[in-house]
Amino acid sequence: MKLIIAYIQPHRLNDVKQELYKEEVFKISVTNALGCGQQRGYHESYRGVDIEVNLLKKVRLEIAVNEDFVERTVEAIIRGARSGKIGDGKIFVIDLPECIRIRSGERGGVAIG
Amino acid sequence: MKLIIAYIQPHRLNDVKQELYKEEVFKISVTNALGCGQQRGYHESYRGVDIEVNLLKKVRLEIAVNEDFVERTVEAIIRGARSGKIGDGKIFVIDLPECIRIRSGERGGVAIG
Amino acid sequence: MKLIIAYIQPHRLNDVKQELYKEEVFKISVTNALGCGQQRGYHESYRGVDIEVNLLKKVRLEIAVNEDFVERTVEAIIRGARSGKIGDGKIFVIDLPECIRIRSGERGGVAIG
Amino acid sequence: MKTLKVIGMVFFALLVAAGAFANEINAAQNAVSIDTVWMLIAAFLVFFMQAGFAMVEAGFTRAKNASNILMKNLMDFAMGSLAYWAVGFALMFGKDLWGFIGTSGFFLSGGDPFTAEGLWQLAFWMFQVVFAATAATIVSGAMAERTKFIAYLLYSAVISAVIYPVVGHWIWGGGWLGNLGMVDFAGSTVVHSVGGWAGLVGAIMLGPRMGKYVEAGGMRKVRAIPGHNLPIAALGVFILWFAWFGFNAGSTTSGTNPSIGTIAVTTNLSAAAGAFTSMIYSWIRFKKPDPSMSLNGALAGLVAITAGCAAVSPTSAVIIGLVSGVLVVLAVQFFDKVLYIDDPVGAVSVHGVCGAFGTLMVGLFAQAEYAESAGIGTINGLFYGGGWSLLGVQATGVGATFVWVSIACLGLFSLIRKTVGLRVDKDEELRGLDIEEHGVEAYNGFQIFTTQ
Amino acid sequence: MKTLKVIGMVFFALLVAAGAFANEINAAQNAVSIDTVWMLIAAFLVFFMQAGFAMVEAGFTRAKNASNILMKNLMDFAMGSLAYWAVGFALMFGKDLWGFIGTSGFFLSGGDPFTAEGLWQLAFWMFQVVFAATAATIVSGAMAERTKFIAYLLYSAVISAVIYPVVGHWIWGGGWLGNLGMVDFAGSTVVHSVGGWAGLVGAIMLGPRMGKYVEAGGMRKVRAIPGHNLPIAALGVFILWFAWFGFNAGSTTSGTNPSIGTIAVTTNLSAAAGAFTSMIYSWIRFKKPDPSMSLNGALAGLVAITAGCAAVSPTSAVIIGLVSGVLVVLAVQFFDKVLYIDDPVGAVSVHGVCGAFGTLMVGLFAQAEYAESAGIGTINGLFYGGGWSLLGVQATGVGATFVWVSIACLGLFSLIRKTVGLRVDKDEELRGLDIEEHGVEAYNGFQIFTTQ
Amino acid sequence: MKTLKVIGMVFFALLVAAGAFANEINAAQNAVSIDTVWMLIAAFLVFFMQAGFAMVEAGFTRAKNASNILMKNLMDFAMGSLAYWAVGFALMFGKDLWGFIGTSGFFLSGGDPFTAEGLWQLAFWMFQVVFAATAATIVSGAMAERTKFIAYLLYSAVISAVIYPVVGHWIWGGGWLGNLGMVDFAGSTVVHSVGGWAGLVGAIMLGPRMGKYVEAGGMRKVRAIPGHNLPIAALGVFILWFAWFGFNAGSTTSGTNPSIGTIAVTTNLSAAAGAFTSMIYSWIRFKKPDPSMSLNGALAGLVAITAGCAAVSPTSAVIIGLVSGVLVVLAVQFFDKVLYIDDPVGAVSVHGVCGAFGTLMVGLFAQAEYAESAGIGTINGLFYGGGWSLLGVQATGVGATFVWVSIACLGLFSLIRKTVGLRVDKDEELRGLDIEEHGVEAYNGFQIFTTQ
Numbered sequence A, B, C: 001m002k003l004i005i006a007y008i009q010p011h012r013l014n015d016v017k018q019e020l021y022k023e024e025v026f027k028i029s030v031t032n033a034l035g036c037g038q039q040r041g042y043h044e045s046y047r048g049v050d051i052e053v054n055l056l057k058k059v060r061l062e063i064a065v066n067e068d069f070v071e072r073t074v075e076a077i078i079r080g081a082r083s084g085k086i087g088d089g090k091i092f093v094i095d096l097p098e099c100i101r102i103r104s105g106e107r108g109g110v111a112i113g
Numbered sequence D, E, F: 001m002k003t004l005k006v007i008g009m010v011f012f013a014l015l016v017a018a019g020a021f022a023n024e025i026n027a028a029q030n031a032v033s034i035d036t037v038w039m040l041i042a043a044f045l046v047f048f049m050q051a052g053f054a055m056v057e058a059g060f061t062r063a064k065n066a067s068n069i070l071m072k073n074l075m076d077f078a079m080g081s082l083a084y085w086a087v088g089f090a091l092m093f094g095k096d097l098w099g100f101i102g103t104s105g106f107f108l109s110g111g112d113p114f115t116a117e118g119l120w121q122l123a124f125w126m127f128q129v130v131f132a133a134t135a136a137t138i139v140s141g142a143m144a145e146r147t148k149f150i151a152y153l154l155y156s157a158v159i160s161a162v163i164y165p166v167v168g169h170w171i172w173g174g175g176w177l178g179n180l181g182m183v184d185f186a187g188s189t190v191v192h193s194v195g196g197w198a199g200l201v202g203a204i205m206l207g208p209r210m211g212k213y214v215e216a217g218g219m220r221k222v223r224a225i226p227g228h229n230l231p232i233a234a235l236g237v238f239i240l241w242f243a244w245f246g247f248n249a250g251s252t253t254s255g256t257n258p259s260i261g262t263i264a265v266t267t268n269l270s271a272a273a274g275a276f277t278s279m280i281y282s283w284i285r286f287k288k289p290d291p292s293m294s295l296n297g298a299l300a301g302l303v304a305i306t307a308g309c310a311a312v313s314p315t316s317a318v319i320i321g322l323v324s325g326v327l328v329v330l331a332v333q334f335f336d337k338v339l340y341i342d343d344p345v346g347a348v349s350v351h352g353v354c355g356a357f358g359t360l361m362v363g364l365f366a367q368a369e370y371a372e373s374a375g376i377g378t379i380n381g382l383f384y385g386g387g388w389s390l391l392g393v394q395a396t397g398v399g400a401t402f403v404w405v406s407i408a409c410l411g412l413f414s415l416i417r418k419t420v421g422l423r424v425d426k427d428e429e430l431r432g433l434d435i436e437e438h439g440v441e442a443y444n445g446f447q448i449f450t451t452q
């Protein structure tokens, strides 16, 4: 199993969710994040003083999937999130040796979906 | 070492914390998350228009533990979080090769607790 | 590649960011977290009733780096976050087998920076 | 005292009516205009209390129940207005029956726009309806975060339509307590205690919010459930203080009454003193000056001076305020830590306890020179040579009100519990009344911990 | 009706001026003072509506656009004040030309501080400017979350300077509709419909917010975009209700007018009834009592009674309120789900539709006894034996206002679209107007999901 | 100017007292009632400023200090009321000593409810106390986010008890500046400059908030620390604008004064003009129209017109407002970027600078026809043929006030620094004053970044 972590633009969340649904990936977890990447931020100004905002609002997805779902999931995220502009985001994939469903106590691949 | 990530119902946090304390797991990190899983969400309505809320409020726990603590921790989380109803949540366990305590610079198993 | 997760004191974020910049680590993701560790919390009181606040506000960093950057990054975080007092935080380092840049589809080490 | 005033006004209005409608301008008619203008502006201010209560109650409770408490504050005024128009006003100020209840003037039938009396009744109704709504709205605070919405609608309508008007009739509408000589100038008892005691009964019958009192090893531990938005709670208190000037000084129902300035002064000083001692006392007891207690302290001072605002000196007002500021902290502690009654915003302590306290204080601090200038007769409290009699009457009024409200509310809440149910179920409470009862969130998009 | 009043006042003020400036005290002069005091306090209250609208509109929209909507509400009053001082007041109340427009008194040139008439003009301007600003501010709600700031500034100035004053002149300033006998006592049509229809034209020309209507498989799906802060929205409604007492009862422009109390009563009852039926009806239709609809319902009741507040009985006011509470829910649904017009706060339904509705209701419910006591003549609606004529006049006024405002706004918005542009671009809308237009965030430090 | 008025009132009140207490109705007595009603309602409005300041200051600072700033606003009014009752009022309006200070009437001893004079004093005190509190509350904004709570309590009590009353006596209480002919009708100098300069001294002595000015490579870099809640800040400004009508028009202390309408007009136009130019000027300078600057601009216009509101024409008011809107932006930039004085909400610029500016403008724009109609004598400014003399007097007043307040506050703050300490320590500042000083959070449950 793999744990897929993705940072995307907040307003792409709906598109990404839809693409994931199409691939039958229904289970995801979402958190708010601030990101600092190639996208250099922008300048706000408050009462005439510049604020360099280099922590931009991002959304962080966490999706645990079985091996055979990894590519489909990654592709779906890319389809939903890509605009071709800087700031589109990153996907990280890490190994997930164990997964447990709290309700039933099931473990492993069966628990993931 | 392992890094345990758990998604639970927000109102179960206190129970889970108490169970963890009993097992002498004192160190945890908590974030807010929105989750989309087997629990299908519910319908809100705003000014007569339906909102399908399928991102439900969850709490995300992150707990780094030494190998011998993994099972105890997982069991404690399950005891605290299980209601038997859909939406109880998931636990993910991943490998944690390194851990550093910022204050002292200690590394590895001693830094975890 | 490695994924570095660090919990630090919120008001240290600026210092940490500056140290990371010096090491040419420009890409980071930040989330709010509540942490419960050695630092025992403190007591608030609301209308005369004690509240034991043992979930303290922390900031969680997530930084994906290539192997050769790991130590520099960890050191930079420590330099920026250390005050020598309890509550300074923890750094966790996990393996990161895959990394994808959404914009370009690039994978692996080149996608990380 | 309002009775006399009303009758006086009506009589005098009739006198000048001829002139008024002949479109000549004379001083008597101007005086009526001044009185009407004053009373209406005061009524508008008292209406604004609804905003104050809504903000205080929402701010002192959790984010997940904020929409619900706002809806309750809106609807108790909306339904209360209709109920008081149809029934309440008649029961309170209608033709007296046995000193117990009024019996005429349903649906504002007395409001004939062709007579000065009818016009005055309309304006007077406007002033009275906002008082009725205040009494009703107090209750929502004590019963916050766990009461069913439908149950709330029902009991709040009944309070405005019946429970409040009965006390109102007794004291202001020509009933037995007013005839005994009870002085409750602007309603420490009529309005605030009624609301407070109704809330007390309700809070007891509902039981505490989940997680408020935790049983651990045979010991009951009290836990704090902090409010979610102190800025709007503070705004609410400022709005209430502002509106209270209308509440108290407006209760002359006359801008030509020479003591309106004095009343504003006593009102302000008592509130200031209450906030001050609450702050100091909470500092001493809890090590830190507690904001929500200090806010409660200001309200305590306001509630306590409401009965006597026209009958005591500014110095007495300061004393009453100083005491009430300490009293409210003690009362909050007592209900919470001794009786384990869960009153999220402190409504019982502020309105019930300080209302009763303030009513009794008239029996001690009333001074004829102030009372006379306000036109409420030559009365003196114990400290100013009036002996025990006034204090006795005041205590009778406080007691009678407590008994009536307790019994009536016990019956009312029992009935509701047996029919539509009084309390939401556990899951609804956990997830919050906003989503469960209204299908919305108060702060859409904000990340909020709802773990408690 | 205000015209007559003004002329009357001026005449009568001149009569007493000698006395006034000779520093003797007489009843006539006191009456002028009472009228001035009343009108000014009412004006202050109506000014406070700006706060109410700002809170309602901010609360019902998303956090990422909150600063922008607040700026709009601030600047429409600031610019509107200047525009109405320079131009609007003259067009509205200046020397009549063909019953269509006023032509004198630019830059408040009639406000001579040495004559009673001049003094009255100054006070009267103060009262009128806050009405003009109210009409302008309504528009911002319907066009929220996507309008360019510069476009907003321009059209809001033109509305205060020209579009509103024209209707104002027709009905209040001595123009043709007033001469026909149209009764719009405090401005259901003059103020609210003007704002509502302008907002309607604007909302159509702008198009819906991104994500509001989603094309899916040939079907258009309606999606909800919930507001971000219900507590401040509710506060806004309470502020508006409070201020409305000034709006309606103040529109006598006279504290010696015997019907100010009656007007307060009708205003309050209609609002209460509107909130009540909106709540009930939303409960029936959507299964849960909807807070934002109930808040709209209170406003609907207020808007609807504004035309007839001085001419109908309290019972009629209750009926008007009950109907408007249902009507507003239906209208919101109709614009949203049938016409696909995106009006984030329901401004068109509340102000446009209920304003027109309320104006027509005068033609049904007006009663001579109430109208006479308020000094607006012997008028009766259809239900009280007055026949169809008043209803016809009212309908003419409603129609004429709709036509004028639609055409004028169509021209205005087209011009703006061609010059500075009307709508922000997609990316700006997505990221929010606060950052894009003003470079700030409304809630710095708060974690807010801006995924929508 | 108020002095004369007071004396006039008292005299005239005595004249009519016989009538008043004989319960006949006559015009003279009605006039007293109108004046009292007007002054009291104005006082209530000015009280409401406390809510406005609380919201503005809380909104413009960080979430972690919100409870603290609210507590400060509550307690400065509570303690200020008590201090002004015990001492301040006597020093300000008591029997004059050498034109410098009043010496009688401690504890409102002159408020005899049996005499018309005593009754007037009580009402007059009510009006004055809210002014005293306004002066005190301004200071909290300039010193926000780093002042110890206990230090705040102490200095705010001293300002209300002594520092403000001294200036008040000089200008309004029969002191030397008033005798020289200085015109500060509603308190640009007496109230606002006093608050502003006290805040300036405080902000200097405290030093900037951590992270505000960053030393980097020998260069001092200015960083922005954005406020956390713009909606409540905007609400605060609307509340202040609303209340300002009471502040200025109420300062006639008389509803029979024929110029109350004029004053409302000048007040409104100046505020509108100030908001407008601040918006435009911030747009030019910072590329985007800045919301917080525009809000400050409205306040700047209000502060600037306060001195001359009764003595200048509406057109002059527009000019004064237009200039003050630019001035406030310049002043904010100057204190922040040139002098490196950290004033989180811009209180020094708004109240200190624009207060002084507005006072001087009377020397230029005063016009006899307006001043006479308001009863403040035949005065003309430089632009209206009055020559330099008035301007000279005004400048003297501005200067004297600055000197007195600076010296007094320097002493006061030094004393506090040496005893209880003035500033919280670094860790407390970092974690926030809410938790450290009061043990609570303002927004419980909300996720807020407190990294700054």
Ligand SMILES: Nc1ncnc2c1ncn2[C@@H]1O[C@H](COP(=O)(O)OP(=O)(O)O)[C@@H](O)[C@H]1O
Pocket: A007, A034, A035, A036, A037, A038, A039, A056, A058, A085, A086, A087, A088, A089, A090, C027, C028, C029, C030, C062, C063, C064, C065, C101, C102, C103, C104, C112, C113
């Ligand atoms: N190496 C990294 N470690 C942690 N987070 C990263 C890393 N690189 C990118 N991110 C996250 O992804 C977001 C988008 O990155 P960015 O470089 O701006 O996108 P793109 O590569 O499409 O230009 C960043 O804001 C950050 O949250």
Ligand SMILES: Nc1ncnc2c1ncn2[C@@H]1O[C@H](COP(=O)(O)OP(=O)(O)O)[C@@H](O)[C@H]1O
Pocket: A027, A028, A029, A030, A062, A063, A064, A065, A101, A102, A103, A104, A112, A113, B007, B034, B035, B036, B037, B038, B039, B056, B058, B085, B086, B087, B088, B089, B090
């Ligand atoms: N495969 C997954 N990847 C990421 N998060 C998941 C996954 N499965 C479940 N979750 C998280 O756990 C929460 C509970 O999942 P759910 O399936 O509703 O619980 P249960 O399995 O007890 O029915 C979800 O809301 C989501 O946050």
Ligand SMILES: Nc1ncnc2c1ncn2[C@@H]1O[C@H](COP(=O)(O)OP(=O)(O)O)[C@@H](O)[C@H]1O
Pocket: B027, B028, B029, B030, B062, B063, B064, B065, B101, B102, B103, B104, B112, B113, C007, C034, C035, C036, C037, C038, C039, C056, C058, C085, C086, C087, C088, C089, C090
């Ligand atoms: N084992 C752990 N698992 C998860 N989070 C941890 C763990 N240990 C520490 N943390 C996080 O790091 C923060 C700081 O830990 P703490 O023990 O207080 O620091 P220090 O080790 O410097 O005293 C905690 O609040 C928590 O968020």
